[in-house]
Structures are given as C-alpha cells and as structure tokens.
C-alpha cells in the first residue's frame with residue numbers, strides 16, 4: 001500500500017507534469033517594440049499606425065483609426081508566418097489585447113488563418129462571437145483553431161477593424177502558440 005509520503009510525492013509529480021509551459025510552443029510573441037513583418041492593408045477609410053501613446057506593454061501598439069465609415073470596407077494589420085513547422089492536428093491559440101476608443105459599428109476583431117501553398121485551409125475569428133467596440137481599456141481576446149490542417153505551410157494573424165466603424169482600435173501583446 002502506498003504511504004502518505006509517496007502519495008503526496010506522486011501528486012507533486014503529476015502537478016509538475018501539467019505545467020503549461022511544457023505543453024505550448026511559441027510561434028509569435030509580439031509587444032510591437034521591435035516588430036518586423038507586420039503589414040497594414042485597407043479597403044476602408046482608415047489609417048494604420050504604430051502608436052506610441054496607447055499601449056498595454058511599453059512603448060507601442062498597432063493602431064487603426066477611422067477617418068470615416070465605409071459600409072463594405074475593412075482594414076487590418078497582418079503577419080504571415082512561414083518557414084516554420086506547423087504540426088498537423090495540434091491546437092493553435094492566438095491571444096491579443098485590444099483597446100477601443102469610441103468604436104461604433106461592427107468593431108474590431110482578431111483572426112487566424114491556415115493556408116497551404118495553393119488554398120485557404122481554415123479560418124477562425126472573433127467576429128460573430130465576440131463584439132469588440134465601444135470605449136474599453138486593453139482586454140485580452142483569444143481565437144482557437146482546434147487542429148492545424150494537414151498541408152499547412154503558412155499561418156496568418158489578422159488584427160482587423162470593420163469599415164463600418166468610427167473611432168480607434170489599438171492592438172498589443174499578440175501571441176500565437178500551439179499545444180504539443
């Protein structure tokens with residue numbers, strides 16, 4: 001029969017093995033202080049800037065500010081991750097902090113996409129499930145993809161604002177990890 005001491009030691013070992021740091025592999029971890037690879041694209045009446053006034057972690061965030069609304073446009077910061085191993089079937093988790101100032105309409109959203117060399121394989125977004133608008137301080141949002149599709153050669157991260165918006169959105173502390 002197991003002694004109390006051995007029983008307690010066994011529990012300690014179990015707790016150690018469940019340490020989250022052991023289970024996740026970081027693909028992207030960005031505070032926007034030294035951030036190559038981000039591109040701004042817009043089909044809306046918006047401006048995208050590296051902002052040094054509003055941030056969650058010093059000294060910068062990525063900003064999208066609406067000059068005016070446009071019904072069918074949108075704008076986004078994006079990062080394409082390539083040249084790394086995307087193990088098929090594992091869970092991808094994107095986290096981003098978003099601050100909004102006077103954001104109306106459909107608001108901001110955060111999205112994740114897996115592509116092969118020739119096609120879009122999977123897409124997940126906060127749009128339609130989590131409304132990010134109004135005036136709110138930085139809050140973390142999460143997008144999960146339950147399984148990286150077979151054949152994934154690049155992963156895109158999108159920080160988006162709908163063309164229907166007025167106001168400003170700030171994105172900071174963006175991380176992408178997969179679960180081993």
Ligand SMILES: [Ca+2]
Nearest residue numbers: 031055057060
């Ligand atoms: Ca920052």
